[in-house]
């Protein structure tokens with residue numbers, strides 16, 4: 001079953017210089033559809049839709065975390081005080 | 082014609098029918114209720130409001146609720162107290178305390194949950210849920226009980242026992258998720274996508290968050306239909322902060338107050354979790370998510386949903402944003418208790434510490450009026466007050482008393 005996840009990737013430090021969104025689409029069977037982005041020299045974020053099987057999405061997200069990309073839900077944190 | 086028009090995207094022109102939906106399909110922006118102000122104006126005036134119940138439901142015509150059956154456990158119309166001792170202590174003309182720690186479950190969250198639970202009934206949900214580390218859990222459990230929902234409260238498994246009791250007494254399913262805060266976030270997002278539940282701050286978020294407007298309505302009404310020079314509000318997701326302002330603007334929209342053009346909005350966050358204040362002070366437009374580490378657990382939201390809008394609002398109103406240390410928070414709690422007799426939780430300590438900071442930085446002039454938002458009760462976070470002096474022990478004799486307390 002294919003899933004779509006609406007996510008926000010936040011890049012900081014060295015992760016900003018690599019084409020990580022391109023790489024994630026090649027390393028894993030997922031497609032990325034960017035909706036909005038803001039990148040500056042010291043960091044930035046991208047809002048996108050990640051589509052694929054649950055397994056491939058999870059693998060892709062684990063790999064991104066290893067590459068020091070922070071992955072969040074587009075709608076912000078769900079847990080509240 | 083209905084007073085509520087649609088769900089409108091905050092980022093693009095898309096509009097959707099009123100339904101339990103929270104992000105725009107086109108741009109993933111947040112959805113917001115769009116009202117029919119012309120229609121509302123016909124029936125709402127100062128009299129209709131002052132003759133209403135002494136609760137948030139006096140503003141029902143301005144909330145996204147269709148029917149008359151509301152879930153009411155007595156939320157809102159909390160006191161606006163003239164804090165004369167604190168004003169004297171800090172050398173200001175007038176500080177007002179909006180004391181939301183006296184709501185039914187002891188925090189301002191009762192406002193958002195009153196609206197969310199009422200809307201969940203109108204949408205015919207039978208299951209009511211939230212993910213929380215404290216205040217929201219208690220409020221959802223209490224409203225769920227009153228409304229007769231099946232209620233689910235998701236918490237991180239390391240939550241303190243008192244907080245679990247404050248929710249479980251109302252009889253919900255309390256689900257403790259093994260793992261960290263992010264794991265709770267991820268699981269609950271997935272549950273919300275797959276289960277037909279009313280998840281208050283996910284699929285009901287556009288309705289839920291409207292409840293916070295009533296803080297702005299009440300302040301303006303209680304000040305005699307005007308807005309103050311300054312508002313200091315705590316921010317976690319940033320929702321309360323932007324909705325207080327939205328409340329002022331809607332009162333202006335329907336002609337109840339003048340344009341709040343001289344009111345400045347200030348953000349209070351703890352240093353250990355200040356993504357909004359940090360970005361504001363660095364001149365950035367978007368908050369960068371952080372991993373929270375603070376005693377102010379009710380404000381420990383690392384990726385604030387409304388952070389961008391909060392930064393924008395503080396800028397537009399010539400406001401400011403602050404981050405205060407754990408030590409300052411505890412001092413703030415103590416200062417409010419000793420001057421005004423109000424025991425607030427850590428979020429209130431963050432606000433008082435911010436007020437003290439702003440006075441030192443001369444951001445408030447002596448003749449201006451400030452309203453500070455005290456949003457939660459101190460009994461909920463007693464664990465942070467460990468350093469108070471122990472009681473003085475005496476023998477059960479007058480002499481022993483007088484020896485220990487010669488001044489009395």
Ligand SMILES: Cc1ncc(COP(=O)(O)O)c(C=O)c1O
Pocket residue numbers: 080081188189190216217315316317318319320321322379380426428456457
């Ligand atoms: C006591 C208290 N104050 C303030 C807030 C901030 O709320 P918001 O997420 O609307 O910024 C919370 C939220 O969790 C809270 O529990």
Ligand SMILES: [Zn+2]
Pocket residue numbers: 090091092093094095105106107108109110
């Ligand atoms: Zn949109």
